[in-house]
Amino acid sequence: MPVRNAAIAAIFDEIADLLEIESANPFRIRAYRNAARTIQGLGADLRVLLDQGEDLTQIPGIGKDLAAKIKEIIDTGSCAALRKLHERVPPALSDLLRIPGLGPKRVGALYKALGIRTRKQLQSALQQRRIRNLPGFGEKTEARILEVLQADLQKKRHFQLVTAAGYAESLVKYLKDTKGVQDVIVAGSVRRCKETVGDLDIVATARRDSPVMDRFTAYDEVKEVLSQGTTRTTIVLKCGLQVDLRVVPKTSLGAALQYFTGSKAHNIAIRRLGQRRGLKINEYGVFKNDRRVGGATEKSVYASVGLAYMPPELRENRGEIELARRGPLPTLVQLPDCKGDLHCHTRASNGGNSIREMALAARAHNLQYLAITDHSKGSSIARSLDERRLLAQWQEIDRLNDELEGIYLLKGIEVHILEDGRLDLADTILGQLDLVLGSIYSDFGLSRAKQTRRIQRAMNHPHFSILADPSGRLLEERGPINVDMARVIHEARNRGCFLELNAQPKRLDLVDSYCQMAKQEGVLISIDSGAYRTSDFDNLRFGVGQARRGWLTPADVLNTSSLGKVCKLLKRTMQ
């Protein structure tokens, strides 16, 4: 099994953990953490980059030393520096760092003073009250850690964006209805449209006498108040979602929003830029020698370091700052740019509504065209369509196209890509459709080589239009298939076909880094709802959010085109 980026990032993170417990130079630790984060978000496979002879030190945060370690890990599967570290610090200690309330100093102290290496040893020492007498520990700390261990609270859940956004929107509404409150805005990873969210960050401005913090902790859904101050309060909701509320003066709103939207890596990079200009940037504003020079708006914060306003979805320190320094940022795709939707299901297969209902709902969402793409016969999904039922569906689509104004229905299918790459409907049928989505619905576990070949063969089919659900993943349920996506994207370009970004919250598939790759290759992405019922068209906004995270502009998206142009593009010509 070849070493992948995630494994390299994990090794760097472990080195950082253990160095931290050793109280090593904090900047050296940060260098490992930064590198781990960069590697994880990297669009390209490091092994492939090395094979192509690329210079890894060109990657920000990777210098001579780390480049050599990456090469060592890829070549040998392990890292001598980590092995050496293990001789001094037991590897198990990095697990103790995951326990809230325990940081490197305390984990180090527990190990040095009491020899504690595991959760089990920790729990027994806590129960024997041996920890309260260590320097820096006390009764409260002992009780809190024991509580966390017993309740298994350390398992911090991640929530799908749609779920987190739902909680956030309710809370915003509740907080806005407080005396003296002016603005309440969701920041953090929800604002950046990350596919999963660990906690909510809410920024508010309020008059000094506003009871907003008390109202926050009194919210119906609160399970626990972790900390409460005048400017910051942290709670945990009954569902387990942690929420931070920050209250700042109106003049600091921009700085606070910028600060709490993150990402952390992006902010560090921005503040470093500020530092070089002699500026101090914090959540209250931009300061030059204690004189405020910006911070009322986010735009003013970016302007202070010579950059244009940056959409939240870009703020991941994945090259957006360099991009902004070179010239104007791309104008990212927005929901109203999407003129149609090329993937939905009806009652004919496993959807919940009729074709007419889906058409009317799409029109109500300001879409001009909608492709009906029920499942084909070979899929294991109940009531999938055979040739006979498909022909009947076409007649109904024709009738509706005659009847309905303002929405045009395209005839499509979501065809099952068989294990050997064939499609499970006859060519004569496929040739009569306006578009053919190809999806993988079985044999998820094929080897990388086989899976890649399977998709390439499917795309070879002259009537194949769009690779739907490209990775097949379902968040928290099923991981992505093992496939050489860079190659798939490249081959899609050669064959004139497209990739989908399925906007269902549990899919959000294609991921942002592959969207970027597709953009670079010139492969258009179709942002589709994959709707099963009329309400699912609401999900398109999450697909657009993901596309924006992948730096896509309207020109990079297939369904921003007019109906006429889309039909032309779908009639791909083999190259």
Added chain:
DNA sequence: GCCGTTTTCGGCCCGACTGTTTTCAGTCG
């Protein structure tokens, strides 16, 4: 360990809250 319009050394983002402390270290985001 990385980085460079202070360029091969000497910097490296910044503040809030808690608990254990008598002024601050540790943790967190």
